[in-house]
Amino acid sequence: MATPTLDKEDVKPEAGFADSPYITITLRVRRFNPEVSADATWEDFQLEIDPKERVLDALHKVKWDMDGTLTFRRSCAHGICGSDAMRINGKNRLACKTLIKDINPGKPITVEPIKGLTVLKDLVVDMDPFFQAYRDVMPFLVTKGNEPTRERLQSAEDRERFDDTTKCILCAACTSSCPVFWNDGQYFGPAAIVNAHRFIFDSRDEAGEQRLEILNDKDGVWRCRTTFNCTDACPRGIEVTKAIQEVKRALITRRF
Amino acid sequence: MKIHKYDTVIVGAGGAGMRAAIEATKRSRTAVLTKLYPTRSHTGAAQGGMAAALANVEEDNWEWHTFDTIKGGDYLVDQDAAEILAKEAIDAVLDLEKMGLPFNRTPDGTIDQRRFGGHTRNHGEAAVRRSCYAADRTGHMILQTLYQNCVKEGVEFFNEFYVLDQIIVEVDGVKKSAGVVAYELATGEIHIFQAKSVIYASGGTGKFFKVTSNAHTLTGDGQAACYRRGIPLEDMEFFQFHPTGIWRMGILLTEGARGEGGILRNKDGERFMEKYAPVMKDLASRDVVSRSIYTEIREGRGCGPEGDHVYLDLTHLPPEQLDAKLPDITEFARTYLGIEPYTDPIPIQPTAHYAMGGIPTNVEGEVLADNTTVVPGLYAAGEVACVSVHGANRLGTNSLLDINVFGKRAGIAAAEYAAKSDFVELPENAQELVVSQVERLRDATGTERVAELRKELQETMDANVMVFRTEQTIKTAVEKIAELRERYLNVSIQDKGKRFNTDLLEAIELGNLLDLAEVMAQSALARKESRGGHYREDFPNRDDVNFMRHTMAYREVGDDGTETIRLDYKPVVQTRYQPMERKY
Numbered sequence: 151m152a153t154p155t156l157d158k159e160d161v162k163p164e165a166g167f168a169d170s171p172y173i174t175i176t177l178r179v180r181r182f183n184p185e186v187s188a189d190a191t192w193e194d195f196q197l198e199i200d201p202k203e204r205v206l207d208a209l210h211k212v213k214w215d216m217d218g219t220l221t222f223r224r225s226c227a228h229g230i231c232g233s234d235a236m237r238i239n240g241k242n243r244l245a246c247k248t249l250i251k252d253i254n255p256g257k258p259i260t261v262e263p264i265k266g267l268t269v270l271k272d273l274v275v276d277m278d279p280f281f282q283a284y285r286d287v288m289p290f291l292v293t294k295g296n297e298p299t300r301e302r303l304q305s306a307e308d309r310e311r312f313d314d315t316t317k318c319i320l321c322a323a324c325t326s327s328c329p330v331f332w333n334d335g336q337y338f339g340p341a342a343i344v345n346a347h348r349f350i351f352d353s354r355d356e357a358g359e360q361r362l363e364i365l366n367d368k369d370g371v372w373r374c375r376t377t378f379n380c381t382d383a384c385p386r387g388i389e390v391t392k393a394i395q396e397v398k399r400a401l402i403t404r405r406f
Numbered sequence: 407m408k409i410h411k412y413d414t415v416i417v418g419a420g421g422a423g424m425r426a427a428i429e430a431t432k433r434s435r436t437a438v439l440t441k442l443y444p445t446r447s448h449t450g451a452a453q454g455g456m457a458a459a460l461a462n463v464e465e466d467n468w469e470w471h472t473f474d475t476i477k478g479g480d481y482l483v484d485q486d487a488a489e490i491l492a493k494e495a496i497d498a499v500l501d502l503e504k505m506g507l508p509f510n511r512t513p514d515g516t517i518d519q520r521r522f523g524g525h526t527r528n529h530g531e532a533a534v535r536r537s538c539y540a541a542d543r544t545g546h547m548i549l550q551t552l553y554q555n556c557v558k559e560g561v562e563f564f565n566e567f568y569v570l571d572q573i574i575v576e577v578d579g580v581k582k583s584a585g586v587v588a589y590e591l592a593t594g595e596i597h598i599f600q601a602k603s604v605i606y607a608s609g610g611t612g613k614f615f616k617v618t619s620n621a622h623t624l625t626g627d628g629q630a631a632c633y634r635r636g637i638p639l640e641d642m643e644f645f646q647f648h649p650t651g652i653w654r655m656g657i658l659l660t661e662g663a664r665g666e667g668g669i670l671r672n673k674d675g676e677r678f679m680e681k682y683a684p685v686m687k688d689l690a691s692r693d694v695v696s697r698s699i700y701t702e703i704r705e706g707r708g709c710g711p712e713g714d715h716v717y718l719d720l721t722h723l724p725p726e727q728l729d730a731k732l733p734d735i736t737e738f739a740r741t742y743l744g745i746e747p748y749t750d751p752i753p754i755q756p757t758a759h760y761a762m763g764g765i766p767t768n769v770e771g772e773v774l775a776d777n778t779t780v781v782p783g784l785y786a787a788g789e790v791a792c793v794s795v796h797g798a799n800r801l802g803t804n805s806l807l808d809i810n811v812f813g814k815r816a817g818i819a820a821a822e823y824a825a826k827s828d829f830v831e832l833p834e835n836a837q838e839l840v841v842s843q844v845e846r847l848r849d850a851t852g853t854e855r856v857a858e859l860r861k862e863l864q865e866t867m868d869a870n871v872m873v874f875r876t877e878q879t880i881k882t883a884v885e886k887i888a889e890l891r892e893r894y895l896n897v898s899i900q901d902k903g904k905r906f907n908t909d910l911l912e913a914i915e916l917g918n919l920l921d922l923a924e925v926m927a928q929s930a931l932a933r934k935e936s937r938g939g940h941y942r943e944d945f946p947n948r949d950d951v952n953f954m955r956h957t958m959a960y961r962e963v964g965d966d967g968t969e970t971i972r973l974d975y976k977p978v979v980q981t982r983y984q985p986m987e988r989k990y
């Protein structure tokens with residue numbers, strides 16, 4: 151006998167996760183392809199889907215069964231690689247972490263590229279400015295003196311101090327939900343600050359002052375107006391606004 | 407078309423590629439070509455940890471680790487390589503810590519360690535705490551830390567460049583690497599990268615299965631590119647099925663969950679692993695646990711109305727422990743299943759996880775053209791390669807280790823080779839194969855659809871060459887794959903454009919998967935024994951007399967253009983460990 155496999159259609163409801171019937175949804179996608187037209191347009195796709203599936207599954211159904219030209223980035227499909235941040239029903243989310251049933255599938259589901267970065271094709275944006283801001287905050291451990299032979303010691307509490315900001319997957323959901331960033335692409339944006347925070351508050355690091363100076367710039371942390379959009383958008387549950395506040399406080403007190 | 411010249415070109419920016427890049431960039435002019443932005447690589451999905459006998463929390467040493475690796479691999483491991491892996495593990499972890507990796511800490515402030523399947527004290531006495539970890543996102547931290555250090559070292563990346571062909575040239579009867587041909591996603595432009603050294607670090611090939619922990623992009627491009635140019639593939643029949651994938655979806659729930667005390671239960675609530683592995687129980691090696699799960703399912707003790715899965719039970723663990731040690735996987739259960747792991751068990755099934763086989767290399771990362779001949783200038787490291795440190799079954803936490811140890815070794819060796827070598831002259835029309843492939847697909851008008859063929863491939867692989875195999879099931883797969891390869895010639899795509907044409911690339915990736923699936927199935931058919939991840943119900947025992955040897959699969963093209971696979975074998979390197987029966 152071969153390995154048992156599963157035929158989705160046959161699966162019946164089970165306590166704990168009742169199976170739901172397939173439903174018909176409308177996916178309303180913002181399309182743009184400069185090889186075809188200079189203008190972006192909305193296009194509707196109707197499809198059958200199990201509401202427990204992800205928006206990414208819906209996009210795949212369109213791409214694989216209906217329109218192969220639909221273009222988006224994705225890889226891991228479970229919220230770990232940061233490829234597929236997009237605006238879904240007006241909010242920044244990862245398509246692979248958003249279940250259809252959680253976003254009111256009775257109405258058309260809108261899917262657009264994240265804002266503030268140049269759209270290259272459909273849901274694909276130019277990520278280079280985003281990664282440039284990240285690189286500008288010196289996102290690497292800096293230490294002085296001789297390397298120890300074994301590991302550097304760090305207490306569990308010191309390790310915990312920056313735990314939250316180590317979770318970042320550089321998806322840009324935060325930065326591209328920030329009204330300050332929309333108005334001025336020069337602003338470092340929340341993600342870069344989150345990654346500076348990750349090192350500023352690491353007890354092993356010795357370049358905190360330098361990073362703070364970088365963020366003291368006119369395009370640095372002071373541009374933040376604490377709208378909390380970034381915290382709401384972060385698929386990793388990072389308290390982005392709090393991290394920014396902590397960096398601001400460190401700039402004033404020079405204690406971190 | 408553009409031509410670039412670098413000393414060293416690295417294909418892939420996952421853990422292996424970036425670890426190599428950090429070394430190669432210090433020593434030579436290096437370019438990293440990657441189809442994903444580096445931080446999107448699937449190394450970031452690894453959860454549980456990285457093995458090293460640091461002995462921070464209890465007695466341990468690298469010799470025990472070597473033994474466990476060899477036994478875990480069911481004695482198909484090359485023992486010299488396993489020894490290097492275990493010995494260099496300690497520095498590999500310390501290197502990462504010094505680069506900034508935020509490991510979890512012990513009360514003394516040293517790197518904390520936890521238990522993982524198959525890792526034992528004193529040759530199997532009891533489970534040992536050997537896995538260094540950062541919560542359940544160790545791979546994420548490794549990927550981020552390596553990328554951060556690439557930024558620090560100024561590594562040059564070509565992001566969203568797909569390497570589609572390996573250039574091999576024969577010079578005085580010796581096959582040499584001259585460079586690679588790549589396709590730029592943003593523009594559709596073809597690039598030739600002439601290089602003295604090329605390192606493949608392009609990851610695994612799990613997407614030929616349906617239920618898998620692997621990313622959509624793990625399509626074996628590197629293996630396929632080399633194979634098509636006459637490089638053999640080693641031990642492709644050995645694929646690991648991880649016991650705990652989320653039911654139906656395949657998303658991984660780390661073995662660390664069992665390391666923290668999680669228990670597998672059948673529909674009667676019974677802790678069934680006690681029957682199959684009395685000492686290691688839920689922490690027996692992965693092949694053993696996956697087979698045990700399917701045995702329970704077949705014998706009618708599976709859970710759910712279809713009886714097609716079992717439970718991973720974490721409910722007896724304190725919520726604080728789950729929050730601190732397993733935050734990500736408990737969130738996966740909440741997000742994708744709507745289940746609260748504090749109070750409810752999680753439905754799981756084995757998921758296709760890891761390719762033990764791949765491009766054959768020696769311990770310096772040099773690629774082999776046959777059992778002994780090195781291809782000058784060609785290297786491979788990480789999941790794409792087969793050193794072989796994993797043999798017939800990889801132990802958990804040994805891959806994050808592998809990518810660091812052999813990524814570093816390959817990076818140094820490739821750059822040093824480049825420093826003392828000249829460029830190999832490019833053949834005329836080096837880009838020809840890729841250009842014709844791309845043009846053929848863009849112009850094709852056939853009736854077959856990529857998504858449909860891929861689905862059929864995945865279904866046949868899941869049904870016929872997964873945890874249990876027989877001659878009959880494998881033959882069914884072989885026939886189906888042949889049919890799909892035939893139909894693939896008639897495939898067409900809808901996107902005919904140049905910009906970000908992922909429709910085109912999915913078609914090319916499917917071609918790679920089909921080639922590799924065929925190699926896997928043929929290699930599995932010929933191995934008439936059961937060993938590690940390869941389990942033949944018609945030959946349920948290990949057969950050291952006839953099969954204590956690596957499979958080497960070669961692509962042969964006849965005068966009339968017909969392609970066949972020729973199987974040959976390579977001896978296993980044995981140093982001090984004699985094969986024993988494997989019990990946990």
Ligand SMILES: Cc1cc2nc3c(=O)[nH]c(=O)nc-3n(C[C@H](O)[C@H](O)[C@H](O)COP(=O)(O)OP(=O)(O)OC[C@H]3O[C@@H](n4cnc5c(N)ncnc54)[C@H](O)[C@@H]3O)c2cc1C
Pocket residue numbers: 417418419420421422423439440441442443444447448449450451452453454455456457544545567568569570607608609610619620621627628658660759760787788789790802803804805806807809
């Ligand atoms: C969910 C999950 C959990 C795991 N957990 C653990 C664990 O706890 N411990 C452990 O030891 N191991 C674990 N593993 C295994 C381990 O993570 C992988 O084997 C390892 O990370 C592979 O690293 P890599 O560098 O070889 O490949 P990857 O990280 O997959 O990187 C591949 C790279 O190649 C590039 N690439 C691919 N094709 C091309 C092409 N055609 N052209 C250009 N670039 C290309 C990609 O862009 C990517 O950058 C886990 C695996 C999975 C899937």
Ligand code: SF4
Pocket residue numbers: 317318319320321322323324325340341344383384385386387388390
């Ligand atoms: S902070 Fe959150 S939203 Fe912002 S880039 Fe990182 S993971 Fe994405």
Ligand code: FES
Pocket residue numbers: 223224225226227228229230231232233234244245246247
């Ligand atoms: S596809 Fe990786 S985060 Fe969504």
